[in-house]
Structure formats: C-alpha cells, structure tokens
C-alpha cells in the first residue's frame with residue numbers, strides 16, 4: 001500500500017486564488033481573510049513535511065482501520081446480470097463513515113498550528129460525531145454548533161458527541177438547522193480566530209477547505225485504485241459515489257482523474273422527484289439551481305428567483321444541502337465527471353437489496369450510489385467493473401427506514 005496517503009499531485013487545481021475554473025474562491029468577511037491565509041500557509045507546510053504524512057498514516061492504520069477493503073458484491077452482481085460490482089468499504093472505517101479521514105487530517109493540522117480550540121457545525125450530527133471522536137483522540141477542545149431543531153431530531157448523535165467530551169451548542173436563529181449552525185460557527189471563528197480552528201466537514205466553504213478536504217479524503221481513491229487492480233487486474237469502467245457536499249465522491253474520484261477510460265459518476269439526492277421540487281439535486285434541476293455563492297464559495301446553489309436559498313429535502317441527512325463542492329461543479333463543466341440522481345424511493349430499495357444480498361446495511365447516503373449501480377450494471381458487459389463507494393454504514397438510519405417503510 002502506498003505510504004503517502006495524501007495525493008496532491010493529480011491536478012494543479014485549485015489555482016492560487018482557490019478557483020476550480022469559475023467555481024470556488026473565497027467569499028468571506030474581511031475579518032476571516034487572515035485566518036484563511038494562515039490556514040493555507042500551515043497546510044502547505046504540513047503536506048511538505050514527511051513527519052505530518054507519517055503521523056496521519058500511522059493514525060489511519062492504527063486507529064481508523066485503514067486501508068478499508070474492497071468487497072466483491074457477488075450475489076448483487078449475479079442478480080443484476082451485467083457489470084461486476086465492487087464496494088469500497090468506508091463503512092468499516094472507525095465511526096462507520098469516511099468523515100473520520102478528514103476530521104483526523106484537520107485535527108492534526110490544528111494541533112500543529114497550536115490551536116487547541118476546535119469548532120464545527122453539524123446537521124444530522126455525523127460530522128459532529130466524527131469531529132468529536134478525532135478531538136477526543138487528539139486531546140483538543142471541541143465545540144459543535146447545531147440547530148435546535150436538529151438537536152431534537154438527532155438525540156442519539158447529540159448524546160454521542162457529549163459522551164466524546166464535546167460541547168454541543170444549540171442554535172436558535174433562522175430555521176434552527178444546518179445553515180444557521182454554519183452561520184454561528186463562522187461568527188465564533190471571526191471572534192476567536194487567534195485560538196480557534198474551524199473544522200469543516202465537506203469539500204465546501206472558502207479556499208483552502210475544498211482542496212484540503214479533498215486531499216484528506218483522497219486516501220479512499222488511492223487505496224481503491226490499487227486494490228481494484230490487484231483484485232480484478234483492471235481499472236474500473238466507472239466509479240460511483242453519492243454527492244452531498246461532495247467529499248467522499250471527490251476522495252474516490254481524485255486518484256482516477258487521469259484514467260480517461262474510467263467514468264466518474266456522482267449521485268445526488270433526488271428526494272421526492274425533480275418535479276416535486278423537494279430534492280437536493282443541484283445539478284439536475286437547473287430551473288432552481290444555478291451558480292451562486294453560499295458559505296464562502298461559488299458553486300451551484302438551489303435558490304429562488306430572488307436568490308433566496310431554497311429548502312432541500314432528502315431521506316438522507318448527509319445529502320440534504322442546497323449547494324455542492326466547487327470542484328464537482330468544475331468536473332461537471334469539463335465533462336470529466338457525470339452527475340445523476342436517485343430518489344428517496346430508489347435509495348430505500350437499494351438499502352434493502354444490499355442488506356439482503358450482501359449482508360451489508362449501507363448508510364442511506366451510500367444507498368444512492370448503490371441505486372445507480374443497480375440501474376447501470378445490467379446495461380454493461382459481464383467483464384466490466386463498477387466501483388461503488390460505500391461511504392458509511394446504515395445503523396444510524398434504521399429509525400428513518402422503519403418509519404418510512406412503516407408509512408408505505
């Protein structure tokens with residue numbers, strides 16, 4: 001297995017100003033600019049330092065459980081009767097999802113910068129739990145902003161964060177959900193920038209976050225590319241991943257971006273269908289989604305005619321966000337990656353199929369990627385290979401699935 005887990009040599013992007021083509025950049029108040037400059041410098045120094053790589057890869061091996069395996073989904077492939085489906089098992093990473101890869105990377109960076117106070121924001125609580133976990137390990141102080149509506153909906157994750165020693169700060173402004181929590185975290189950062197590190201959870205936000213989060217998640221693709229060749233003797237015909245903010249997808253795609261014969265396919269949340277307008281398919285519904293600025297970066301944003309951010313819907317909390325990482329907007333513009341969607345219903349079906357045929361209960365987010373494999377595999381020859389990123393495990397989603405299937 002490659003010793004360098006952070007791939008920074010696959011692309012020149014973003015440029016010096018943080019742009020991926022016309023997307024990305026840094027749209028923040030003046031007061032945050034120096035903090036972003038400091039972060040950018042510290043990150044550049046860290047990844048030039050073999051000691052930093054060594055420390056991170058040591059934690060990945062001995063704490064996260066990396067490399068995560070790839071699993072041949074034999075019964076699923078036979079049932080579909082076309083391409084052979086392989087799963088990259090991020091569900092087997094400690095805490096049950098890929099988010100820990102980024103939380104550990106940024107946590108080590110914070111420590112190196114001498115910042116011992118970590119802030120984060122969370123919607124469903126997955127990023128909060130990943131961050132609280134990494135901060136417990138590293139011995140850093142952790143404060144997580146969370147909308148009070150989300151706190152009520154996500155009690156088990158709130159309890160987990162507290163157990164892990166984090167403070168959960170309720171946000172009572174606006175709709176009291178994720179976007180209000182992000183605003184509060186930003187406000188905190190402006191006020192306490194000297195002592196505080198803002199740990200962002202997806203390939204989003206102002207430069208250098210989209211680049212940094214991509215790099216910390218690139219371990220997924222670096223491992224998978226080597227593993228799939230070892231197991232099948234070939235590169236995959238396509239890589240498939242779900243896209244919320246886009247971190248697990250860009251982490252998988254990154255290592256394959258120069259493999260022109262490998263298609264890169266991102267799957268967004270189709271919710272109750274495009275016509276319903278209750279979805280988070282930022283690339284599919286161009287009536288209500290267009291380039292704009294949200295949370296410090298320029299990308300596709302779901303907005304009404306007046307530029308007001310729209311409410312989104314997905315059965316999976318992790319995909320329920322009105323914007324998408326700027327590098328995905330760029331890869332789509334280049335036609336290097338292709339984006340499609342799976343509805344709530346398709347994801348629920350895939351959730352059950354994978355559980356029954358492979359003994360793997362996927363996260364509802366990951367089930368969106370599985371749903372695309374289920375659509376695509378039967379149209380492909382039997383000697384072709386689909387690599388699906390299983391971004392997380394589904395234990396956290398059992399209540400949602402029980403309630404929804406109960407309704408049907």
Ligand SMILES: *Cc1c(COP(=O)(O)O)cnc(C)c1O
Pocket residue numbers: 097098099126127201202203242243244245246247248249318319363365366391392393
């Ligand atoms: C948070 C989450 C996602 C979505 O986030 P990305 O940044 O798009 O990867 C996907 N899967 C799981 C299991 C998650 O927890």
